[in-house]
Amino acid sequence: MGLAVADAxxxxxxxxxxxxxxxxxxxLGVGISAGAADVDDHxxxxxxxxxxxxxxxxxxxxxxxxxxxLAQTLASHSDAAPRLADLGRGITHPRLQAVADLVDAxxxxxxxxxxxxxxxxxxxxxxxxxxxxxxxQALRDAAQRxxxxxxxxxxxxxxxxxxxxxxxxxxxxxxxxxxxxxxTGNTIFIEPLEVVDASNRVREMEAVERMEIERVLxxxxxxxxxxxxxxTTAAGILAHVDLVFAMADLSTRWRGCTVTPSEDVxxxxxxxxxxDPGSVVPIDLPLSGxxxxxxxxxxxxxxxxxxxxxxxxxxCHQLGLQPPADAARLPVFDMVFADIGDExxxxxxxxxxxxxxxxxxxxxxxxxxxxLVLLDEIAAGTDPAAGAALARAIVQALIDRGALVLVTTHFxxxxxxxxxxxxxxxxxxxxxxxxxAPTFTIRVGEPGASHAIxxxxxxxxxxxxxxxxxxxxxxxxxxxxxxxxxxxxxRVNAEQARDEAIAERDEVARVLGDIERREEELARQxxxxxxxxxxxRxxxxxxxxxxxxxxxxxxxxxxxxxxAARKEERRRASATQASQHEAERDRHLGQAAxxxxRxxxxxxxxxxxxPNEE
Numbered sequence: 001m002g003l004a005v006a007d008a009x010x011x012x013x014x015x016x017x018x019x020x021x022x023x024x025x026x027x028l029g030v031g032i033s034a035g036a037a038d039v040d041d042h043x044x045x046x047x048x049x050x051x052x053x054x055x056x057x058x059x060x061x062x063x064x065x066x067x068x069x070l071a072q073t074l075a076s077h078s079d080a081a082p083r084l085a086d087l088g089r090g091i092t093h094p095r096l097q098a099v100a101d102l103v104d105a106x107x108x109x110x111x112x113x114x115x116x117x118x119x120x121x122x123x124x125x126x127x128x129x130x131x132x133x134x135x136x137q138a139l140r141d142a143a144q145r146x147x148x149x150x151x152x153x154x155x156x157x158x159x160x161x162x163x164x165x166x167x168x169x170x171x172x173x174x175x176x177x178x179x180x181x182x183x184t185g186n187t188i189f190i191e192p193l194e195v196v197d198a199s200n201r202v203r204e205m206e207a208v209e210r211m212e213i214e215r216v217l218x219x220x221x222x223x224x225x226x227x228x229x230x231x232t233t234a235a236g237i238l239a240h241v242d243l244v245f246a247m248a249d250l251s252t253r254w255r256g257c258t259v260t261p262s263e264d265v266x267x268x269x270x271x272x273x274x275x276d277p278g279s280v281v282p283i284d285l286p287l288s289g290x291x292x293x294x295x296x297x298x299x300x301x302x303x304x305x306x307x308x309x310x311x312x313x314x315x316c317h318q319l320g321l322q323p324p325a326d327a328a329r330l331p332v333f334d335m336v337f338a339d340i341g342d343e344x345x346x347x348x349x350x351x352x353x354x355x356x357x358x359x360x361x362x363x364x365x366x367x368x369x370x371x372l373v374l375l376d377e378i379a380a381g382t383d384p385a386a387g388a389a390l391a392r393a394i395v396q397a398l399i400d401r402g403a404l405v406l407v408t409t410h411f412x413x414x415x416x417x418x419x420x421x422x423x424x425x426x427x428x429x430x431x432x433x434x435x436x437a438p439t440f441t442i443r444v445g446e447p448g449a450s451h452a453i454x455x456x457x458x459x460x461x462x463x464x465x466x467x468x469x470x471x472x473x474x475x476x477x478x479x480x481x482x483x484x485x486x487x488x489x490x491r492v493n494a495e496q497a498r499d500e501a502i503a504e505r506d507e508v509a510r511v512l513g514d515i516e517r518r519e520e521e522l523a524r525q526x527x528x529x530x531x532x533x534x535x536x537r538x539x540x541x542x543x544x545x546x547x548x549x550x551x552x553x554x555x556x557x558x559x560x561x562x563x564a565a566r567k568e569e570r571r572r573a574s575a576t577q578a579s580q581h582e583a584e585r586d587r588h589l590g591q592a593a594x595x596x597x598r599x600x601x602x603x604x605x606x607x608x609x610x611p612n613e614e
Contacts, residue, residue: 003243005318007334007370009261014083015320016259021081022241022248023322030077032242036066036235043232046225051218054113060224060231061103067234068093068100070241084241091234095227102223106216113216121212128205135162135198142174142192149173151187161199163189247321256322262329264288265310265404269326272309273316281440282326285310290425292395292405294418297429297448298455301438303408304340306429307374310406311336314372333372333404337363340376353381360394369402378407378414388413399423415447 006012025031042056052060074081074088106117115122139155139162147153149170156163158179166174166188168181176192191199224231250256254273269282283306287293295303313323317330339359356379363373378394379387388411395414398405409415418424428448430439453473457466 003319005315005336006320007318007332009332012318012320012332013261016317016322018083018244019247019251019320019322020258021084022244023252024080025077025084026245026248026252028077028080030073032238032245033066033069036063036238038239039063039235040232043224043228043235046221047228049225050221051214052221052224054107054111054213054217057103057217057220057224058107061100061107063235063238064096064227064231065100065104067091067231067238068097070238071096071234074241084244087237087241090237092230093234095230096234099223099227099231103220106220113213117216118212118219121209121216124205124208124212128202128209131198131201131205135195135202138195138198139164139192142195146170146174146192156189158189158191161191162195163191166190244320247319251322254324256316257325257328258322259317260327260329261331263331264290264329265331266327266329267310267313267325268328270309270313270328271324272305273312273324275305277324283309283440283442284444285442286444287404287425288329290423291399291403292418292421292424293407293427293444294395294414294424294447295406295408295427295429295442296410296415296450298431298438298451301429301431301448302440302442303429304376305440306427306442307338307340307376307406307408311338311372311374331370331404334368334370335366336372336374337367338374339363339378340374353379356381364394364397364401367398367401367403371401371403373398373403373405375405375407378409379411380409384411387411392417395424396421410450419447 006015037059039056039060042052042060045056046052046060068091071088071091071093074085078085106113108114113121115125143150143153143155143164146164146166149166150164151167152165156165161177161179163179164174168186168188171178171188171190174190174192176190177196178188178190180189181187182189254271254277265285265287267283267285270285271277271280271282281302283302285293285306295306297303313325313328314330314333314336316323317328318332323330339356360375360378367373375395379391381387382390391407391409391411391414395405395407396417407414415426418426425444426447427442427444428446430441430443431448431451432439453466453469456469457463
């Protein structure tokens with residue numbers, strides 16, 4: 001199914017939204033069952049009253065079943081894919097499933113119809129089987145009877161009729177119909193007369209079977225025709241959803257990004273979708289506020305690839321694909337024009353330059369404010385001075401008409417103009433000055449040098465020829481090349497300095513981070529020490545308080561005992577004995593008082609802080 005590039009903002013947004021939904025459904029493990037084919041012609045034939053072949057009937061049934069299943073699947077995932085679910089509502093799945101079930105009940109799964117497809121078909125096949133069995137038995141009986149006249153003992157067929165291989169010399173001994181003769185003439189293939197009637201019965205029943213099969217297919221075709229509109233509509237929805245899933249799969253495979261709608265172009269990490277993903281070099285195209293980009297630099301450095309990358313990513317976006325990039329801001333273009341490649345035509349007597357100019361004239365006639373124009377080596381193939389003038393005039397005219405224009409060039413005059421016009425920017429393809437090899441990157445904001453002489457020298461061109469080339473190039477032109485090369489070298493040095501500064505900044509940040517983490521750890525240790533000390537003091541206070549309470553209770557009890565004992569002993573004991581008991585009790589009382597004093601002292605110490613605890 002073909003898909004045109006959308007040029008309306010709303011249409012592009014709708015396609016992108018459907019792709020996002022399909023990506024989410026894929027993440028959830030949702031897909032479309034295999035086996036469906038394009039059945040529009042089959043359905044149209046049935047609607048016109050035609051009887052479909054069994055294979056066509058089965059294809060329609062499979063398509064109907066897949067469509068019915070898709071409708072139910074999309075309905076069950078309406079939260080994740082509301083747009084696709086809304087499309088699925090256009091599939092009348094109960095009717096489609098009924099058609100599929102009707103065909104499935106008749107089809108045996110091996111390219112034929114079941115005996116149960118109709119009562120008449122089942123009866124015809126039983127009668128056919130009986131007729132074939134009778135014919136085979138009749139042939140075996142004849143073979144046994146004419147055994148001595150047969151060339152071979154096997155039974156065979158000629159023209160679909162059962163025959164015996166009879167010796168030519170015994171032809172008159174076997175009465176019947178001659179159907180064939182061997183290449184040597186020694187064998188004659190005869191259908192015995194007693195077998196003819198049985199064989200005719202087989203042919204008759206085969207004809208009955210074919211008629212019944214035709215009736216079944218006519219009935220199935222009529223059922224398809226009755227729901228032909230629903231089947232055709234469902235098949236169209238199925239094809240559309242299948243295409244959306246294919247775009248989702250491709251977008252995921254090449255790591256596409258969601259495009260932000262914009263009037264400007266801003267690509268980050270953009271990758272040419274047709275190049276090897278493992279080797280393609282991503283490029284950045286920051287063109288905000290610009291309507292033109294002049295790309296220059298050495299040959300085979302990636303200038304043309306940059307043009308194609310933007311053109312293909314813009315078309316991918318408007319098809320509904322997520323373009324392969326890390327980030328993208330893109331407008332919706334109504335037309336994309338490209339003049340890339342050699343248009344030389346001997347047949348039309350056109351040179352490369354003439355073919356190029358014919359394309360440019362056609363582009364100028366059709367371009368508008370929402371157009372994207374990609375021009376490779378603009379106005380090349382003619383006098384450099386005239387070509388540079390034409391290139392500038394054409395690019396300026398395209399930009400004046402509102403188009404976004406990307407051109408590649410070696411014209412210094414065009415690079416100079418781009419540096420003066422605020423609507424246009426220069427861009428250079430990356431080049432390693434030490435290795436004299438391209439890096440295939442794009443640097444917007446500076447023009448690129450061709451490095452043609454240096455590359456030729458590196459490849460082994462005679463030094464004398466190289467020196468002559470420098471002389472012919474001239475001081476002024478060579479000075480421009482040198483200036484561009486110096487600018488590129490300065491940029492490389494600046495980038496190196498920047499990278500070193502970034503590395504130093506990162507190292508400082510790392511050290512500061514380590515210090516902060518160490519300070520935080522020390523603070524946590526101090527807090528833990530303080531908490532441990534506070535807990536220890538609390539435990540000491542609790543233990544001292546408990547011990548003091550116990551001692552105080554013991555002392556009170558002892559005092560009560562002493563007082564009671566004194567009273568008792570005064571009554572019973574002599575004065576001397578009472579004095580001795582009192583001395584012993586006073587000693588115990590003193591010990592208890594001392595223990596109480598020690599507990600009080602410990603309790604006071606528990607309230608104090610030692611220097612280490614602080």
